[in-house]
Each structure stands twice: as structure tokens, then as C-alpha cells.
Amino acid sequence: VRPQSEWDGLLKQRDPASSATLEGATRDVCKAAFMLEIGALKQLLWDEGYPADGYDRSDYGNTPLHCVAALYHMSEAFPSSFVFNLLRGQPSWLSPKLRPPMPRRMATVVASDLLSRVDAAAAEAAEWLIAAGAGVNRANSDNVTPLQAAAVGGMERVVAALVAHGAEVEREDERGSSVLLTAGLQGHVGAAAELLRAGADSLHRNVFGYGFRDVASEPGPFMPEDAAARFNITQRAPKALPAPTEPGEDDWNGGWSRKVLEGYEELDVCDVDMLEASEVTADELFRGYVARNRPVLIRGLISDWPAKQVYAMDSLLERFGGMGVHVSGIPYERKFDTNSSHMGVDMSLAEYLEQVRSHSMLGGTHPWYVFQGYRIPKASDSASSPVTEDIVPVPELIRGAFHLGVKHARNKGPHPESLGTKETSKRAELFVNAQFAVGGRGTGAPMHFHNTAWNALVYGRKLWFVTPPHHKVMSNSQILQFAEEELEELVKSGVHVSRCVQRQGDVMIVPENWGHGVLNLQDSIAVATEVRFNLFRLANVPSVVRATDPRHQAKQQHGAADQEPPRRPHAARA
Secondary structure, three states: OOOOHHHHHHHHOOOHHHHOOHHHHHHHHHHHHHOOOHHHHHHHHHHOOOOOOOOEHHHOOEOHHHHHHHHHHHHOOOOOOHHHHHHHOOOOOOHHHOOOOOOOOOOEEEHHHHHHOOHHHHHHHHHHHHHOOOOOOOOOOOOOOHHHHHHHHOOHHHHHHHHHOOOOOOOEOOOOOEHHHHHHHOOOHHHHHHHHHOOOOOOOEOOOOOEHHHHHOOOOOOOHHHHHHHHOOOOOOOOOOOOOOOOOOOOOOOOOOOOOOOOOOOOOOEOOEEEEHHHOOHHHHHHHHHOOOOOEEEEOOOOOOOHHHHOOHHHHHHHHOOOEEEEEOOOOHHHHOOOHHHOOEEEEHHHHHHHHHHOOOOOOOOOOEEEEEEEOOOOOOOOOOOOOOOOOOOOHHHHHHHHHHHHOOOOOOOOHHHOOOOOOOOHHHHEEEEEEEEEOOOOEEEEEOOOOEEEEEEEOEEEEEEEOHHHOEEEOOOHHHHHHHOHHHHHHOOOOOEEEEEEOOOEEEEOOOOEEEEEEOOOEEEEEEEEOOOOOOOOOOOHHHHHOOOOOOOOOOOOOOOOOOOOOOHHHHO
């Protein structure tokens, strides 16, 4: 048992009036469980008789077991997650709970590395809750059980604890996906193995017509070695296309240099499926890739884009040369790091393009990049925007596939009945942000993750690094520096990193919560568009995730409650 001082502060934060209600008592237990304060949890459950199986109607009906499963959110991409604490070198309540500990500041964080250090403590919290009467199959108001939530996050030992106490392994979500398939879509090898040992059906298919074995047998969230060794499944090789004919020295290339980053001249690799745009339909793209959380590269999709003319160097300078841009080693550097060496500078696009053409960009051997976001539609369709819909119209294949996606979205967004057809749904109904990306060879975006996005390369060549959700990576290292100094060790540690060379005219779709970074092998200009909805993450985050963020904590009242909180039946203590 830990010293009382470690959890005494947590107990004193309780609001007496709130704790006197079922919801308030549930929030207290949830917070102790989520924060892995086992001593506080035992005191609440066994000494003070708080209910282990309470639920909070104001918090989507989540129970304390849901709160334990929610711990994986600390590896997600929101500002108060532990990932950003590590990148910024800031202390966190989670730091002393890690076994083994992690350095206070890290340049690159892997989600699986973080979660592996708290999974055992989270399983212990789950065991104490179950011993005190928590129901392992109690669903919240979204009809999600603790086991389903733990499977989404890949909490392997929590999954094992819940299964050992009778959690329903064959439960399905609203799309008919089993708990096993839910874990598989994220690449959670350990959680999937636990579920298979518990008898989960690997052949069960969801409403889209695929199941766990289908996911493991295709290039996607599982490494071929894991599919073979852990699941006895042979994974097929990625679908390939021949390299397109490069423009000759005398061919017009929009005024963009064709020189390739030194050391990468002969690189021609793609570890994800490659498709010709003319050979795939919107339904096939949605069901085969978007709905399966699999990356894909599509060739020939933007051959008629107006951007080819607008982004030609002379035209770009004439129309947008005076536009202000922010240039930095990593985009959105203030979010990723507080280190002043990463802070960028403002200049005109014309000034930056002159640096690109002379290869004299700021940053020296690890040059800086322009990656500028335009919210759809207000900013993207303004007169000064370089990403208006007349310049970068949504290809019909993309519009159709993501139209189908929004119909099955979990998060709040446009109601399906308000949408047009696959051909007429508006850009603002499907997509939230258009990113204008310009950089010389050696520049690029660091490893990060977010919602699904489609990335269209108008001129240049890029090398993508992508990792499945289980191994998603967040980094504040400039991407060339990452490739030179960190990538090899990351792969040796077991992180599944796929690579793919994207050529001008190609569109890369990077799925939801996949880690990805991009290195410009040539001077490049591109547009990345992020979708408005999510398909795989849970719709609602338990409030305890936000409640533990010091920036959002409300002032707590102190003192004893005027009335006793709800008690569990005495028999439940046995």
C-alpha cells in the first residue's frame, strides 16, 4: 500500500455535495481508477463504501471500468495528453506511475511504448473494481462495454483481466465489428492474441463484409511477421504499380526542380497498396481501405487538377507570391515543443520560394518547411486562399468514398440525411481542413497522427513513413533528422514502419490515427485535406480525461459531505 500522502490530496479534492450523488461518487471512483491511485481507490471502495458499479448519466453513462480503459487517451493527439507532456518536457501526474519510467523530455514518443508502462497498473485498478462488484459487461450510453473500450486502446492486460472475469468477447458494435476486429483494426497484436485465447471468432465479419482474418491477411495494421507468428496467417504482398515515366530534362515541369535529395535518388519503394484511379470505384475505395483503416496510394487521380497550372512556379509567384507564410522546422511547432530552436519565422511565399530554388532554406542541413492550414470552408474559400475549391476540387472518387464514410461516422457531424449524393455532397460536409504544403528537398512534416486525410502531390516527390495506430508516433524532430538519427532504432525496437514513395500526381490516403511523416525528396508542393469525421475512435471521451488536465480543473470544494454517498450492498464486500 502506498503512503497515504500520495493519494490524500486526491481524496481532499472531492466536492461534498457532488459526492453525495451516484454520479458524483462515480466520478470520484473514476478519477482514482483513471489516475491509477490504487490506495485511494481501495479507500473509496472498501473503507467508505463507494459503488464500484456506479454510472454517470452526465458523462455518457460511463462506469469506473470505462474510466480505466480510457487511460489510453493519454497517448492520443490532444494538447493535454501525456504525449505532449513528454515532447515539451513538462511534468504530469502520470509520470511517477510509469513502470519503467520514461525520460522527462523526449523528441519522439511511440504510443505502444507509453501504454506498455501503465497497462499493468490499469489492470490492477480493474481487478480492484471487479472485486468490489463492478460489472464487466455494463455498457455506457453509447452501448460500449469496458472491453470494447480497452480493445480500441490496445490495453492488453486490461483486456485480459476483463476477459478473465467474464467479459463478453463476441459483443459487436453498431457496425457488427467484434471486439477482436476492433483490436485488429488498430494493429493491437497483444490484445488480439488475448481475445483469440478467450475463444473470439476470427472469421466473424461486420456489415462491410470483412473480419479479423481479412485484416491480418492484407497489408495494413499488422506486420507480416506478426500475422504469421501470432495468428498463423500469411499476409499478401502490397499491390504494386510500375514507376511512372519521369519528365525529361526538356519537358515542362511547372518550373519545379527535378533534383532528388542526395542518397535517395534510386529509392522506389511502397509498402502499401497502389491503385490506378481508373480501376477503382468509390464503393471499393471505401470498403477496401477507408472502412478497413488501411493506407493506400492512388495514381492518376489529379491529372486534370487546375492546381497544376496555378502551382506552376511562375503562376504561383504571380498570384500568391505576396502571401504571408510561416516557415519552421516542424509545422505547428508551438503545439509540439516549447524549445525556442524550433520556433519559425514569417516571410512572404516569394521569399521562401527563392530559398527553395537556391537551396538556401533556413534550418541548414535540416531545412524548414511551409505547412499552412485553411479551415473549410471559411478560410479555404476566401479570396486570398491558395486552396479554394476551384484550384483543388475534390476528385469524385474521393468525394464518393468519404460520403459513404460520413454515413457511418461515430463523432458529431452533418446528419447523414442532410447530405447530398456521393456526387453532390459539399466539401465542407466531408472535410474540415485543407493544408497547403510547400518545401524544398530535405524538408517535410514530422511524425504525427490525426483523422484520416488524403494528400495530393501536385509537383515533386515525397517519401512517406507510416505506422499503424498501435505504433503511432508523435515527434518534434525535423523529418530528415528523424530519418537519419531515429528511424533505424525505432524499427529495431519493433515499431512497424511502412515506407512509400509518392510521385507527382499521386494521392496518398493515410487512415485515422495512423502515425505518419513525410520527407520531400524533391522540391514539392501539395495539398493535404483532413476528413471531418472518425470511424474507429470512440465517439465520446470520458470526462475524467479532461478533469485530470490542470488547465481545465475547476476549483474543488473541501470538507465532509452533508450526506453519505450511495453505498454498495454489504454483501458485495465479501
